[in-house]
Amino acid sequence: MRVEVVAVGTELLLGQIADTNSQWIGEQLAAHGIPSYFHQHVGDNHERIVLALRTALARGDAVIACGGLGPTQDDITRAAIAEVMNVPLERHEELVESIRAAFASRGRTMPENNLLQADVPRGASIIPQVRGTAPGLICPLGEKVVYAVPGVPYEMTEMFERAILPDLVERERRAGRQAVIRSRVVRTWGASESALAEALSGRIEELGGDERVTLAFLASGIEGIKVRVTARGDDAAHAERLLAEEETHVRRVLGETLGDIVFGVDDETMEDAIAGRLRGRGWTLAVAESVTGGLIASRLVNVAGASEWFRGGVVSYASEVKFDLLDVPRGPVVSAEAAEAMARGVRRVIGADVGLAVTGVAGPDEQDGQRPGTVFVGVDLRGVTSHAALRLPGDRPRVRAYGAISALDVLRRAIDATESNA
């Protein structure tokens, strides 16, 4: 079953809302091993919805049409599907009653145009609504099928899980395809996408045409590069085993070629990696930020339970704040010495086991003779200080964002080093 999502709504084309529905459905289909090769967005226009549906049916087996099922003049998905099926729309009296009842139960009178929602293409079956008023539809076209669901995510997700996914899984079963898909994302920081691709090119070639296990790269902006491992097994246990084996393999290859660049899997962020390390040792943390201006602290605070290990920080943007509050020696403030002094100072002022500090130049202008993108990170681990000097690309917001995650990565490696030195 090749499934195409057709999201209906002029607001999608105009960019007034984001299409979170296609993304969510894509995730669900992938998790169940149902292939989906295309999505479309189309506006509230009869001819164009018809064209989008015909295009999708020509290159796939099932279409999920989201949106355009409401009660206004804009809501014309029902009529477009009827045209594609070459059947008339028929008003269902049972639906009329249930829509009237839904309004009555909220003590409201029903505007007449709501009855449009009781129109159903002949031959289609109904997915009853449980969260709103517009019912969904299952519309057979020979061996193919068009599902129609409301565009409201809260209504769509419920109908998808209750009615569409079971129907698709049953169709897959009848077609004899029962593979189970599992995937995991390995998250890295500190290597370029092309370096990762080169490191893993041998493995990708080895896997070759084998559809059981595949590797892919996802650049996620300032959050590093992800390696996605996908495994297709005969059952859940088989898929999990293939996935675990491949993850181990990927981690070993990356470790051997590019060093300690893996900081987490799936939804784990760099701050989660820091939180785990601090919690494990019972250490507390304080941060001093100049160029990142609070970004590091705000990332750390986003971890639930941060108060266990995060004490707070100082945003020492003006140089005098560095000198007066953090006891940084007067002199150039964009330097390794200043970064280490800031880490020592904030550890003392805030009172913590670990101090992390960042100073640098975000641009557009130079500072202390240093070019934009120059960043120094200082670490004070219970009295032992160290630093790292970085050159970061991009404009002002990017230097700051890269600076924040880079500094956390420097701290991650510094903490790990205390372990291996011990």
Add this chain to the structure above:
Amino acid sequence: MRVEVVAVGTELLLGQIADTNSQWIGEQLAAHGIPSYFHQHVGDNHERIVLALRTALARGDAVIACGGLGPTQDDITRAAIAEVMNVPLERHEELVESIRAAFASRGRTMPENNLLQADVPRGASIIPQVRGTAPGLICPLGEKVVYAVPGVPYEMTEMFERAILPDLVERERRAGRQAVIRSRVVRTWGASESALAEALSGRIEELGGDERVTLAFLASGIEGIKVRVTARGDDAAHAERLLAEEETHVRRVLGETLGDIVFGVDDETMEDAIAGRLRGRGWTLAVAESVTGGLIASRLVNVAGASEWFRGGVVSYASEVKFDLLDVPRGPVVSAEAAEAMARGVRRVIGADVGLAVTGVAGPDEQDGQRPGTVFVGVDLRGVTSHAALRLPGDRPRVRAYGAISALDVLRRAIDATESNA
């Protein structure tokens, strides 16, 4: 020119990332009056990219293909376009040099696979990169055209504005469609979308079928609600005049019905509003953050030239940091008294004219008997303190993000009030 966006990337189909590119491009096209009737998502598969491009060219005049231009084995948009054009790919020596130079300038050696990015379909022209390594392409197909841009939003938006939009506008001009469109976004904070719609419903009805001036609402998440004013004039001066008149009208209606909710236009952020007010008065600012954990400071630092008026701040996450460093009286730290004490304390510790402080509960648990979403903002304007108590919706990250912009809005109104009291 009917323009279709084709976003390339298996990660879009699998729902691993959201397609923000189509949304952004849709918004830009709409603002310039260029029709766009369809979007597609397609995975990293040669045959299917070819099919998506052919589908788009059959029902439109121009295609913007986003993504698949990088250096890895996955990046096959160039080859797919060459097939659709029925021409070979040719390696451009100039591009080879510029890609090598980009790596050299960062002191890194270039993995060989990066040279894929120097392959260009015969007959296509190049959009030089200024923010990354993969160049964009302009590929003519008779009267039609395929543009190719990288999927990285930061690179895509720059290329779209510099090269694609001017090319589309020029094609529109040659086709004799010369209405000049201008649009402006009026940015508000503190009123719901339905309240804005109600306030402006009379005006929208008045404008009615007149296509010269239109109003639309854009919800932009934590950055408030935007009112987009679009004017279509016979020439630039005419469009600008219609736009200015309508903006004045909108501001007057909103001011009369909803108060001082407009904080800027177009790209002006809440922190820009603060920067302008502080700069105008020659005042400096310090911030103390608990629940927002550095978010406010990091927003302020993003304003170029922030060092003129932003001194720094304290992230007083642990209660002891509030008591010991900021002299907050021991007691409940989620309270109006604590917020005012933090504002006074940070103004003294950092040394500034104005202190701004936030304390509150992000959740998921209660604190000091206060529910998640409870936030107190304290302001100390050269010794005169005040506070605001807020109830914010959403989960932990949203409470923090709403807290940051709300606090800046409280400061904006407090500064304006000193003026009107004087």
